[in-house]
Amino acid sequence: MNYSTIKKTAVAASLVAALGFAESAQAQTPTVFGGRSQYRTWSIGVQGGITTPGAITGGSNPFGQKVGYFQNKVGEYYGITVRKQFSHLFGLELEGNRGKIKTFNHDVSGPAVENSHGATSAEVDVNWAASLNGVFQLGTIDFLRRENAVNFYAKVGMGVLASNPVQYSGNDLDGSVVYDNKGKWGEEIFGDREADGSKDYKLSGFIPVGVGVKFKLSEVVALNLGYTMNFTDDNRLYGPGRTDYKGKYSQVYGGLEFTLGSRDKENLTFSNPVATLYDELKDPSLRNEVEALKQRVSTLEGTVDQLSKDSDGDGVSDKFDKCPSTPAGTAVDGSGCPIKFPEPVVANNATSGEYFSPIQFEFDSSVLKTESYSTLDKLAKELRDANASITLDGYASEEGSDDYNMNLSTDRANAVKQYLVNAGVSASSVTATGYGEANPVASNATEEGRVQNRRVEIKK
Structure with missing residues (x-):
């Protein structure tokens, strides 16, 4: 297997690995389908079939003649598979096979051509062929049926095969052996030329590309039918011949696949995500x-x-x-109960020495309440009638600083004075003074007490 083979094999391996890990990561993402843990994901298979030189893509055989499907001899091929399903769309499969590939000069294809050894037919003994394949399932999503019983797939991978070609002088593999290098392949694993050595088989790389269909026979067993084209970079797959020929062969196979794990779990290979989603919603x-x-x-x-x-x-x-x-x-x-304020007491004569009940204010406000208007209207009338003088003492509760409360109490006293002046009382007969937090009439430790301390007292 030359340097070109190594490069192509590495590229193929990278492609398969990238696809596999991408699908694996996607399958690990939480979905409505519950993840892989609820499914059976491992399976093993046995298969057997036939090989033909060349592939349905066309090309020629090592003797230079056109190769048609089944035109040359068929050889036997059998093997096993081990597969891990990562999602309903993708899985990785390890495949191993062995068998024979046979070819010869067919008169229908054109004149018989012999190579330098006089060979007109060849049989390739494949001691083993192993590959890692990415398997893409094409028929798992089904909107018409709840359960899938038929599943189409495609696969591509990369692998290594150990083989030894034997060439014959006869067209039907019945002539004398003209080439057999078994036991003489060199020690160099990646060599592609004859050399003295002790190896029975030479190693070469190949890329399998195939399609197939699986039929579900039971919860454990499925029938697997498929066709795979194997492209190698070995111009001696069939022995010495055309130096520009890169060996290829096809295999047609059938087999049984057995799903491993508990039968209580569904087989991920045949799961239908549409049905699963429907079941979960219902x-x-x-x-x-x-x-x-x-x-x-x-x-x-x-x-x-x-x-x-x-x-x-x-x-x-x-x-x-x-x-x-x-x-x-x-x-x-x-608690939703009314706050009780002292009942206003209105003197019949502002000069009698009696005084009106205090005018109350809201917290941090010097704006008169509307309920105070009637009391002040009565007070203004009596002051006008008696041409009397009055003293207004403003107070505040203990919230805030002393200076702030002093100004607030003064503003409250002036607010009452302004109302009386606007009602016709002479400004000179009304004295307004603020005393801040002084002379509380109730405890400032409770809201009810603080409400009573926000006031303007009216005195003669």
Whole structure:
């Protein structure tokens, strides 16, 4: 096998390996089909058949005549296979064969031509031929049938064969032996010339390319029929002859393939992904799981609705509302109950020494509440009628810094003063002063107490 053979063999090996690993990686990817673990993926096969020189692609035999299919003699060929299926599309197969290849000068093909040894026929003894093949399955996806019973495939690979050609002087392998180099092949494994040595067979590389069909006989056994063309880079496959001839031969075979593993698992070779997908989508357990999930979602939605329901519109859900019938717009605490403020006391005469209840404010705000308007309107009327003076003391709760709260309390006092001035009270009769966090009327440790401390006191 010369340097050109080595290069071509390496290229073929790289191609097969790349295809194999690509398919293997794809098969390892999680899919709806559950992965290879649920299938039987190993198988062994036995096969037997015949060989013919040449191939259906045409060409000529080593004697220079055209070779047609079955035109030359047929030889016996048999062997075994071991295959690992990586997906429903691809597998790797180790194949081993042995047998004979026979050829001769056929008168129909043209005039008989003898080589330098006077040979007109040859028989090649193939001691063994081993190859690693990538097998591509072509008929696994089937939309019409749930189960595949017939599967077409194509294969390509690379291999090595050990052979010894014997040439005869007769056309029917019945003449005298004119060439037999058995026991004389050289020690150089990759040599392709005669040399003194002790090898019975010479080694050469070959590339098998074939097609076939498998018939499923049972869950374990399948009938395997196929045709393979074997292309070598050996111009002495049939012995000395034309130096420009690269030997090739074909094999037609039939055999049985046995799937290994538990019968409880499906054979990946004949699995139909379409049927598998359909079964998984229609799986009662999957449907029950979906229904259970829907029920859980429905229960969760009901719980959310229950937690968010607020019948009286006070901003506190019914589940946590301790005062469920609070009128809309009422200020409530975290439990949904109204916040109680001191009742405003309005004096009949602003000069009587009595004072109005404090004017309340929201957190961090100096804006008057609308509910304070009626109280201030009454106060403004009495001040105008009596031409009296009033003092406004502004306060804040303890949130924030002292300086900030001092300014906030002053703004609150001025907001009340401005309202009274706008209502007709003389500005000179109203004194507004801010005292910040001083003089709290309730504890600043609770929100209820802080609400009462955000105020403006009205004094004579």
